[in-house]
Amino acid sequence: MTAHDPRAEPAGPSPSYAQPPVRAFLGLGANLGDPRAQLRWSVAALDREPGIRVAGVASLYGSRPVGVTDQPDFLNTVVAVETVLSADELLDRLLELERRAGRVRLRRWGPRTLDLDLLWYGGAVIRRPPRLVVPHPRAAERAFVLVPWAELAPETVIPGHGPVADLLQTVDPSGVWLEEPAPQWWQQQEPPAPGGE
Ligand SMILES: Nc1ncnc2c1ncn2[C@@H]1O[C@H](COP(=O)(O)OP(=O)(O)OP(=O)(O)O)[C@@H](O)[C@H]1O
Numbered sequence: 001m002t003a004h005d006p007r008a009e010p011a012g013p014s015p016s017y018a019q020p021p022v023r024a025f026l027g028l029g030a031n032l033g034d035p036r037a038q039l040r041w042s043v044a045a046l047d048r049e050p051g052i053r054v055a056g057v058a059s060l061y062g063s064r065p066v067g068v069t070d071q072p073d074f075l076n077t078v079v080a081v082e083t084v085l086s087a088d089e090l091l092d093r094l095l096e097l098e099r100r101a102g103r104v105r106l107r108r109w110g111p112r113t114l115d116l117d118l119l120w121y122g123g124a125v126i127r128r129p130p131r132l133v134v135p136h137p138r139a140a141e142r143a144f145v146l147v148p149w150a151e152l153a154p155e156t157v158i159p160g161h162g163p164v165a166d167l168l169q170t171v172d173p174s175g176v177w178l179e180e181p182a183p184q185w186w187q188q189q190e191p192p193a194p195g196g197e
């Protein structure tokens with residue numbers, strides 16, 4: 001086989017790189033520490049992860065806390081990735097990045113330095129609670145998810161719910177505001193890792 005033969009074995013460190021990548025959408029949120037720096041760090045860190053490529057980043061949005069309301073406002077965004085990882089492997093990477101960002105979970109829906117949610121994975125439906133439920137069970141009703149998601153990919157269909165653009169019409173967007181447009185907010189020089197990693 002020549003180097004240009006399409007049947008040639010793909011060069012790469014892992015056999016999984018031969019699989020076609022899957023599109024996934026991730027929800028990012030933070031309201032403790034330096035939320036903007038943590039979100040910028042997490043975009044760069046995601047792109048450095050083997051098997052994950054950042055394909056799009058929405059603007060940065062401020063949002064009033066939903067659920068537990070006596071906590072600081074959040075910064076939220078949505079990131080599109082291409083990945084050769086399974087949904088389980090991807091979730092593990094997200095949990096590891098949260099841990100590296102110094103996440104402390106005080107209570108459900110409470111404040112956090114970094115929250116990474118797997119919103120959507122190739123249109124698949126995965127029901128393995130409590131470990132993994134995809135699409136994310138609350139994504140379709142959260143303005144702080146739908147506003148940035150609609151900016152990136154309004155046509156995406158959330159299985160069981162419908163297109164992101166249609167769902168956005170069903171929620172109250174008044175608690176979500178544009179904080180800083182893409183791509184400026186994440187394309188500046190990368191901040192140091194949270195906690196001086
Ligand atoms: N689609 C998903 N994305 C991220 N975590 C998930 C998903 N489905 C199930 N989980 C599980 O949820 C746990 C994390 O829950 P977490 O404490 O972040 O919830 P929360 O952010 O407080 O609330 P919410 O899930 O409403 O955003 C993880 O340990 C993970 O195993």
Ligand SMILES: Nc1nc2c(c(=O)[nH]1)N=C(CO)CN2
Nearest residue numbers: 029063064065066067074109
């Ligand atoms: N505005 C806003 N509210 C929230 C958020 C969030 O990211 N943004 N995350 C939560 C738990 O995941 C609970 N409430």
